[in-house]
Amino acid sequence: MLEKKLCFIGAGNMTRSIASGLVKSGYTSSLIHATNPSVEKLDALKRDLNIKVSHDNLTAAKDADVIILSVKPHFMQAVCEELSVLDLSQKLIITIAAGITANRYKDYFAQEITLIRTMPNTPTQIGVGMTGLFADGDISQEQKLICEQLMKSGGEVLWVETEEELNQVIALAGSSPAYFFLFMESMLAAAKDSGLDETKARLLVQQAALGAAQMVIQNPELTTAQLRENVTSKGGTTAQAINAFESGNIRGLVKQAMDDCVARAQEMAKQY
Numbered sequence: 001m002l003e004k005k006l007c008f009i010g011a012g013n014m015t016r017s018i019a020s021g022l023v024k025s026g027y028t029s030s031l032i033h034a035t036n037p038s039v040e041k042l043d044a045l046k047r048d049l050n051i052k053v054s055h056d057n058l059t060a061a062k063d064a065d066v067i068i069l070s071v072k073p074h075f076m077q078a079v080c081e082e083l084s085v086l087d088l089s090q091k092l093i094i095t096i097a098a099g100i101t102a103n104r105y106k107d108y109f110a111q112e113i114t115l116i117r118t119m120p121n122t123p124t125q126i127g128v129g130m131t132g133l134f135a136d137g138d139i140s141q142e143q144k145l146i147c148e149q150l151m152k153s154g155g156e157v158l159w160v161e162t163e164e165e166l167n168q169v170i171a172l173a174g175s176s177p178a179y180f181f182l183f184m185e186s187m188l189a190a191a192k193d194s195g196l197d198e199t200k201a202r203l204l205v206q207q208a209a210l211g212a213a214q215m216v217i218q219n220p221e222l223t224t225a226q227l228r229e230n231v232t233s234k235g236g237t238t239a240q241a242i243n244a245f246e247s248g249n250i251r252g253l254v255k256q257a258m259d260d261c262v263a264r265a266q267e268m269a270k271q272y
């Protein structure tokens with residue numbers, strides 16, 4: 001891997017996920033610097049990953065080849081404006097924020113920048129993440145490769161051509177771990193209501209979810225509908241359960257949730 005000096009601005013959940021993936025895949029930890037206002041997350045990153053940490057965005061960014069903007073969208077403008085006093089012409093800027101468009105970053109920095117928008121997800125932390133990538137404007141193959149390699153240390157990557165497509169990535173992969181967690185949460189709550197031991201229920205649910213995902217991955221020639229049908233015996237137990245989901249309009253609900261997710265990203269693009 002092309003090892004560059006990295007600086008994460010913001011040391012929350014996603015920085016932890018991406019930096020963990022990098023360190024686990026052998027990235028030199030002394031080349032990674034994370035900044036954050038509060039001290040607890042920095043202490044934890046130092047202890048767990050042995051990366052550099054500080055409160056000083058400007059010094060960390062000045063020293064880095066690649067700046068990864070990893071704050072919540074409502075802090076992004078202030079962070080970019082703070083960094084805009086630096087000469088950023090030789091730096092690659094990667095943002096992981098939802099919603100904020102490439103053009104907004106140009107406004108915030110008020111100088112020419114080399115920007116790649118990405119949309120990772122939390123499973124990046126354990127190497128099974130999914131990250132969408134969007135290169136704004138004229139970006140060299142080397143810069144694309146640097147970004148791709150960084151994100152690949154956390155799992156799969158997919159380049160998209162437009163920012164609208166990146167909003168679809170949010171609905172399908174950035175936010176979707178939460179949908180699956182909600183589904184599992186609901187199953188566990190139902191099991192608890194039925195009196196099943198929580199540890200036993202969790203083992204059953206997590207292994208079934210892992211198995212279902214692996215079945216999809218390892219059988220690319222089968223549609224997800226075929227995989228579902230293979231579980232569903234005529235007149236059997238699964239058919240009863242699926243019937244309950246279909247009667248509750250699960251497909252409409254999922255479509256609504258994904259449309260709302262994309263709509264929120266579009267709204268954020270106007271808001272920030």
Ligand SMILES: NC(=O)C1=CN([C@@H]2O[C@H](COP(=O)(O)OP(=O)(O)OC[C@H]3O[C@@H](n4cnc5c(N)ncnc54)[C@H](OP(=O)(O)O)[C@@H]3O)[C@@H](O)[C@H]2O)C=CC1
Pocket residue numbers: 009010011012013014015035036037038041057070071072073075078079096097098119120121122174175
């Ligand atoms: N969570 C997810 O699943 C995903 C999130 N994203 C995107 O990632 C970004 C970060 O999300 P996430 O990691 O969940 O958020 P977190 O709140 O966990 O982390 C953001 C961190 O930024 C810090 N921060 C706030 N202001 C500054 C500043 N001025 N300078 C430096 N650091 C600052 C916060 O500090 P403090 O300790 O004071 O709170 C916090 O630790 C968001 O833009 C989100 O859209 C993208 C994909 C998936």
Ligand SMILES: O=C(O)[C@@H]1CCC=N1
Pocket residue numbers: 098170174175
């Ligand atoms: O909820 C959010 O806005 C962020 C983006 C994708 C996952 N979490």
